[in-house]
Amino acid sequence: MDEVVHTFAVAGVRIITLAAAFLLLLGFAISSVKWIMQASSEGISPAYSTYRMKIGRTILIGLEVLLAATILKSIVAPPTVEALALILYTVAIRTVLGWTTTLDIYGRWPWQKP
Numbered sequence: 145m146d147e148v149v150h151t152f153a154v155a156g157v158r159i160i161t162l163a164a165a166f167l168l169l170l171g172f173a174i175s176s177v178k179w180i181m182q183a184s185s186e187g188i189s190p191a192y193s194t195y196r197m198k199i200g201r202t203i204l205i206g207l208e209v210l211l212a213a214t215i216l217k218s219i220v221a222p223p224t225v226e227a228l229a230l231i232l233y234t235v236a237i238r239t240v241l242g243w244t245t246t247l248d249i250y251g252r253w254p255w256q257k258p
Contacts, residue, residue: 153220157213164209171202200249207238 175198183191214234218227246254 150220153216157217157220160209160213160216164206164213167209168202168206171205172199175199175202197249200245204242204245207241211235211238 175195178198179191179195182194211234214231218231221227243254246252250258252258
């Protein structure tokens with residue numbers, strides 16, 4: 145029974161990782177198409193700021209999904225120091241990227257009021 149659960153969990157990690165990659169690619173493609181359409185009608189400068197915001201949001205969503213895959217992977221894998229270190233590194237990188245992306249998108253840190 146444990147082997148079946150492990151097999152499904154490993155497949156789940158792969159599916160979630162592929163979903164994150166798909167979301168990143170899809171978000172980039174949609175944002176780029178919208179940027180081209182907006183740039184042709186409104187000009188490059190206003191379209192660029194909107195484009196950066198949409199790309200930033202796409203990255204944040206992709207990072208959240210990848211973090212979920214990493215956490216699930218660590219639950220499935222045997223508990224080792226390396227597995228714990230992987231989670232800690234992933235969370236740290238996601239946190240720093242999330243903060244800096246939020247600063248870039250909104251012009252303020254996540255904990256500052258709008």
